[in-house]
Amino acid sequence: MKSILESRPKLAKQVADVAEVAGYLWQKGWAERNGGNITVNVTELADDEIKALPAISEKVQIGNMLPHLKGCYFFCKGTNKRMRDLARWPMENGSFIRICDNCASYEIIADNPVKPTSELASHLSMHNYLIGSGSNYKAVVHTHPIDLVAMTHNPAFLKKDVLTKLLWSMIPETRAFCPKGLGIIPYALPSSFELADATVKQLEEYDVVMWEKHGVCSVSENVMEAFDMIDTLSKSAQIYLTAKSMGFEPEGLSDVLMEELKVAFNLPK
Incomplete structure (x- = not known):
């Protein structure tokens, strides 16, 4: 079967970056x-041929009405798929989906019927x-x-902007490259709409959101920038934890x- 990436270098670049x-x-x-997930909005790269592709799956209910996604296209990591396999074989461990006109369901269009992330x-x-806000x-x-994730097991770090200010103070690059800081969401069941709604609320103020005792979610113009913000915050956390392991409280930037x-x-902040 012909891959959706053939003769589409910009789309292929998106998948290669993922x-x-x-x-x-x-x-x-x-x-x-199979921990972690990645999704990329590739709607602007969907040409007429892609839009005409038949579904290779049944319509699947999302569970919520998402009006700004009508007719949008996404590349998604597959559920129960491993990141190490997505890195080597992205089209066997991810899929392209199309949001249906009812804005409440999706269908897989290529390359394989890999069910998207949980x-x-x-x-x-x-x-x-993001679309609705003009981002x-x-x-x-x-x-x-x-x-x-380890730092979210300390209740003191879960208060608003406490962790942001601490991580900003560890190295100048964190203040510069994660300028909105780190939002915090109290623990919620993974894959739940409670978690989804809480995350969306935090995105009104932050580009990176910490899910307590679970993980981090980052949004950006592209997948590399989204990764870089998490990587930068992690470097600050490592500096803090290394100093603590050496037996002292790091002074941090004033x-x-x-x-x-x-x-x-x-x-901005």
């Missing part, structure tokens, strides 16, 4: 077994919010960074120095 990031997530130890409701809710963000990455960074880089 595969590359999937490899990074696995190498970092953030993607145990967190699809959360991901599509985020994409629906140019196209990528959602969810993964399980060991250091960041409020004066962080304000200096805010002015120098014209940061």
Whole structure:
């Protein structure tokens, strides 16, 4: 069967980027077994031939009405698929889906009938919010960074912006490249609409959201930028935890120095 990627270099690049990031997530130890998910909005790359493709699956109910996604197309990691396999064989471990006209169901159109991520409701809710808010963000990455998840087991870090300010203070790059900080969502059942709704609410203020005792979700213009924000936050967490393991509380950048960074880089918060 002809691949949807043939003669479509821009679409192939999107899938290659997803595969590359999937490899990074696995190498970092953030993607145990089938842990983590990636979805990318590729609607702008859907030509007339793609739009005419027949479904290769039954229509599947999303479980929610998502009005801004009508006719949208996404590349999604498959459910129960491993990041290490997505990195090597993206078209065997992911699929392209089309949101149906009722905005409440989807169908797989290529290349294989790989059922999308179990967190699809959360991901599509985020994409629906992003489109509705006029954002140019196209990528959602969810993964399980060991250091960041560990920090959510301390109730003191779960208060609003406590972890943001701590991680910002560990290294200047975090303040510069994660300028909105880190939102926090109290524990909710994975794959639930409760988690999806809470995540969308946090995206009104943040680009990276921490799911307590679970993982991180990041949104950005592309999958590389979404990964980079998580990677940068993780570096700060590692610096903090390394200092603590050496027996001292890290001093961190002062409020004066962080304000200096805010002015120098014209940061929003």
